């Protein structure tokens with residue numbers, strides 16, 4: 001499943017091909033994915049210029065003067081910029097045509113989404129799907145004091161509070177496990193009992209973990225142009241994620257796996273207290 005780093009790497013990859021460009025057409029090959037595509041999308045976007053690209057959580061944003069196109073990759077989606085005349089494959093569901101090229105969305109499992117937010121409907125931050133999101137983990141608004149303050153009355157384990165996404169967005173299962181390892185915090189620790197000092201370590205760990213993933217992805221997925229460009233999700237080496245029973249890279253203790261709210265957590269009982 002694409003997480004925040006994959007979406008950010010995708011955004012950086014497609015940005016030079018889209019920013020400032022005029023949309024000439026939108027080709028929809030089915031009625032929608034997780035939700036219906038806006039039926040008037042071709043009329044809405046043809047002849048309009050993409051001002052810039054952005055990202056909010058796992059939503060990739062194409063900013064227009066009259067609104068924002070939100071693209072979510074769901075469970076299995078990916079985007080590439082291709083020659084618009086390249087015949088679509090089975091799971092290529094929508095093309096945003098920009099001159100000779102197309103931003104093509106492929107999504108075999110069809111949990112992705114393409115939605116329109118009209119500028120007339122107000123600020124994007126007020127959008128139903130956006131307003132519930134916490135702060136961006138790579139931006140200045142994310143800091144230890146915020147983590148500390150917003151967790152004082154949370155008795156849930158820190159791992160689940162991170163995954164909930166209402167305090168900080170985009171720290172998914174992989175990056176929550178990895179960040180907690182880097183910060184030396186046991187995933188079962190009650191969020192409300194963690195000190196400001198330890199949240200300072202966690203904030204730095206979350207930033208470092210996501211930044212490393214984006215960097216790794218950037219070097220794996222250099223080419224968003226053309227059919228030969230890789231479009232899968234990048235592999236990284238993890239401290240604890242998916243390493244059950246293997247030795248901790250720091251102390252050698254076997255990595256443990258537990259279930260927290262239906263999700264697997266991985267940790268080292270010796271390094272994480």
Ligand SMILES: [Zn+2]
Nearest residue numbers: 248251268271
């Ligand atoms: Zn260890």
